[in-house]
Amino acid sequence: MSQNSKKRLILIGAGSRGKCYTDRTLARSDYFELVAVAEPIEERREYIKKLHGIDDSLCFDTWEPLLAMPKMADVAIIATMDRDHVAPALAAIEKGYNLLLEKPAGATPEECRLIQRAAEERGVFVLVCHVLRYTKFFRALKDIIKSGEIGRVLSIQHSEPVGVVHQSHSFVRGNWRDSNETTPMIVQKTCHDMDILAWLVDKKCKRVSSFGTLTYFTEENAPKDAPERCTDGCPHSEECPFYSKKLYLDDKDNYWFRSTCTKLAAPTDEDIIRSITTTDYGRCVYKCKNNVVDHQVVNLEFEDGILATFSMSAFDEGGRRIKIGGTKGVIEGMLTNPIIRVHHFLDKSDREIDLDAQGADNINGGHGGGDDGIVDALRDVLEGIPNFSVCDIAESCDNHLIAFAAEESRVTGKIIDLEEYSSRF
Numbered sequence: 001m002s003q004n005s006k007k008r009l010i011l012i013g014a015g016s017r018g019k020c021y022t023d024r025t026l027a028r029s030d031y032f033e034l035v036a037v038a039e040p041i042e043e044r045r046e047y048i049k050k051l052h053g054i055d056d057s058l059c060f061d062t063w064e065p066l067l068a069m070p071k072m073a074d075v076a077i078i079a080t081m082d083r084d085h086v087a088p089a090l091a092a093i094e095k096g097y098n099l100l101l102e103k104p105a106g107a108t109p110e111e112c113r114l115i116q117r118a119a120e121e122r123g124v125f126v127l128v129c130h131v132l133r134y135t136k137f138f139r140a141l142k143d144i145i146k147s148g149e150i151g152r153v154l155s156i157q158h159s160e161p162v163g164v165v166h167q168s169h170s171f172v173r174g175n176w177r178d179s180n181e182t183t184p185m186i187v188q189k190t191c192h193d194m195d196i197l198a199w200l201v202d203k204k205c206k207r208v209s210s211f212g213t214l215t216y217f218t219e220e221n222a223p224k225d226a227p228e229r230c231t232d233g234c235p236h237s238e239e240c241p242f243y244s245k246k247l248y249l250d251d252k253d254n255y256w257f258r259s260t261c262t263k264l265a266a267p268t269d270e271d272i273i274r275s276i277t278t279t280d281y282g283r284c285v286y287k288c289k290n291n292v293v294d295h296q297v298v299n300l301e302f303e304d305g306i307l308a309t310f311s312m313s314a315f316d317e318g319g320r321r322i323k324i325g326g327t328k329g330v331i332e333g334m335l336t337n338p339i340i341r342v343h344h345f346l347d348k349s350d351r352e353i354d355l356d357a358q359g360a361d362n363i364n365g366g367h368g369g370g371d372d373g374i375v376d377a378l379r380d381v382l383e384g385i386p387n388f389s390v391c392d393i394a395e396s397c398d399n400h401l402i403a404f405a406a407e408e409s410r411v412t413g414k415i416i417d418l419e420e421y422s423s424r425f
Helices: 016-026 042-052 063-068 086-095 109-122 136-147 164-172 191-201 244-250 255-262 269-278 366-383 393-412 418-423
Strands: 007-012 032-038 075-078 098-101 126-128 153-161 205-213 295-302 307-313 321-326 329-334 339-344 350-354
Touching (some): 007 016, 016 042, 016 366, 032 042, 032 063, 063 086, 086 109, 098 366, 109 126, 126 366, 136 321, 136 339, 164 255, 191 393, 205 393, 205 418, 244 269
Parallel strands (some): 007 032, 007 075, 098 126, 153 307
Antiparallel strands (some): 153 321, 329 339
């Protein structure tokens, strides 16, 4: 593809997710070209500029001057923090940009619908980063369901075991610890789990109920004599899985932890030391200003009598697990395991599907290969190629509202009727 015929992109927000998507467009540089970036942290901005060869005149520390310029690209990638999605999204839509929009689309149901209506009126597409849809694993589950092999689906048990260390990094010390500054856990972390459940059954969700609480990562659970910061001589450092020096400084291979705790694209050990001695990433996990839940369950009733349960818990090994019950059989699998098992009721036989043996992306890539998958889906959308994982912004917003309704149920103790709830927005 010639330089002039490449699809041009602009990036707003060059943190871990923005870098993730643009790294993958760089791997597809025969098709995509990143031409501008807006990012407030200079080191991140410079990193993206040099990596993609962006001209100095098209590098900005805020998105406003970038979107004040004449439209210069086909797609705007918006990967800012949750509560900073709606303003650049609406401005980019008004300019006529298509969007690759990090989830959650908006921080409230109202923001999600604002983006939806603006995109529909302007005639642009918004591809929300529900990356689970684009994994080999969940696409295989969808294919099995559509084939009729397990009959009519009636029940799903789905879980996201976040893991205690991941929970401590992102939702206790990290960017998403305070739902007043970002979004509730069920929206920020698992809105794409609500989306995947609705996508798999291809039915509307009718009602939800939810329970959840912050139980463990609280001051009352702090060990005796634990200081405010890990670096203040904590006597429990050897037996504590959350000891910040061990997580961020000693583990040189965990780029994600090191880059997010410093907010730098290429952090040094000196940067890590500065972070764990001055920021919340070095604070005792039992003494942080966190308020999001550390475990939550959701019950979902879909059309046609389909029931699903979802569990999000810090207190488990990482890796999504799912069991789908149909009238003829059961599907069972784990996102991080290449083997899907299908059990048949009639003859009690099992069939195993080895996803790794099918070639293509490894299931252990970012989000089980979903980060690559959504960038490939973006190319399909731009080229008008059918991709059964892709959903429009209206469907995405409907499924976001399942997560928002679950949070309302958790807070109020009520069963939420989705039709009535959605009518408010």
